[in-house]
Amino acid sequence: MKRRRFLQWAGGLTIAASSPLRAIAPSDDDPEDIFNRLKQSTELRFAVAGGNISVAIAGNASPLDKLRIEAWVRRGASAISAYFGRFSVENWGLLVTLNDGDHIGPATTWGHPSSITHINLGRNVSDSALRDDWVMVHEMTHLALPRVPQRSAWFMEGNATYVEPIARAQRGQLTPQEVWRWAVDDMPKGQPRDGDEGLDHTHTWGRTYWGGAMYWLLAEIAIYKSSGGRYRLQDALRAINRKSGGNTSFWSVEQTTFVGDAAVHGNALESLYRAQKDRPVTVDLTDVLQQLGISEVDGAIRFDDRAPLAGLRRSVTTLRAPT
Numbered sequence: 001m002k003r004r005r006f007l008q009w010a011g012g013l014t015i016a017a018s019s020p021l022r023a024i025a026p027s028d029d030d031p032e033d034i035f036n037r038l039k040q041s042t043e044l045r046f047a048v049a050g051g052n053i054s055v056a057i058a059g060n061a062s063p064l065d066k067l068r069i070e071a072w073v074r075r076g077a078s079a080i081s082a083y084f085g086r087f088s089v090e091n092w093g094l095l096v097t098l099n100d101g102d103h104i105g106p107a108t109t110w111g112h113p114s115s116i117t118h119i120n121l122g123r124n125v126s127d128s129a130l131r132d133d134w135v136m137v138h139e140m141t142h143l144a145l146p147r148v149p150q151r152s153a154w155f156m157e158g159n160a161t162y163v164e165p166i167a168r169a170q171r172g173q174l175t176p177q178e179v180w181r182w183a184v185d186d187m188p189k190g191q192p193r194d195g196d197e198g199l200d201h202t203h204t205w206g207r208t209y210w211g212g213a214m215y216w217l218l219a220e221i222a223i224y225k226s227s228g229g230r231y232r233l234q235d236a237l238r239a240i241n242r243k244s245g246g247n248t249s250f251w252s253v254e255q256t257t258f259v260g261d262a263a264v265h266g267n268a269l270e271s272l273y274r275a276q277k278d279r280p281v282t283v284d285l286t287d288v289l290q291q292l293g294i295s296e297v298d299g300a301i302r303f304d305d306r307a308p309l310a311g312l313r314r315s316v317t318t319l320r321a322p323t
């Protein structure tokens with residue numbers, strides 16, 4: 001399945017990648033309205049790995065619809081709690097709007113007045129599409145970190161883009177080959193083009209999602225190297241999640257990188273941010289992939305365990321003990 005069909009922007013406007021601007025129905029576009037709706041009526045309520053989840057469903061859900069939605073949410077929560085060591089936030093409200101199609105998304109997540117997500121779901125969606133879905137885990141990743149100023153939307157979108165397939169792989173929902181294919185096929189879309197003024201000033205789709213994801217991949221490598229293999233980016237992100245409590249907090253990027261760096265006794269997050277925020281930085285992706293031991297041969301992703309960072313590559317998709 002081709003991933004990243006829809007893009008979610010923090011402002012609440014949602015854009016389909018290859019079609020004209022498309023706004024969500026007004027009543028589903030306001031987190032205050034969704035918050036109040038969830039207080040009045042909730043179709044599903046359950047706890048997962050330290051998080052309380054409330055789900056409202058718009059569009060006449062049948063008992064089967066409810067069962068399928070709960071299984072879908074639980075599968076996503078299982079992946080995200082593998083990565084963060086617990087569910088992203090203590091309390092999460094989800095509004096699912098059922099429609100007549102078979103698609104998942106678009107979706108939008110807010111952190112005010114509480115952690116809230118709205119997601120569209122076609123009631124004819126197949127079980128395999130729900131099982132293979134990335135949208136739910138992408139939104140759950142947004143819940144886990146504090147919100148940051150809009151100019152740095154790439155910081156959060158890149159994080160969700162980077163973490164989502166890794167979280168699913170750590171729970172065995174994706175193979176390592178599927179995870180790293182995204183680096184081979186999609187990450188080049190994040191390289192700066194002519195006229196780029198750095199990640200904080202160049203708000204294109206490629207730079208926001210894949211330029212952001214490259215930032216986090218470089219941070220992963222830098223943290224691993226500077227700690228002699230002791231720490232991973234995951235340790236920094238878990239610390240940011242615990243200290244902030246998730247996306248109900250609003251932090252500066254500097255505060256976020258400071259907390260993450262402190263947890264892994266380094267300065268990778270801050271120094272990469274400084275280097276990339278105001279300047280175009282082209283990443284030598286060929287070299288990065290070679291160091292990780294990742295290549296594509298005859299259309300298949302191949303791994304080389306003799307590569308200098310093969311140990312990091314293997315550990316990234318391996319379940320890490322809660323810290």
Ligand SMILES: [Zn+2]
Nearest residue numbers: 008138157160
């Ligand atoms: Zn997003």
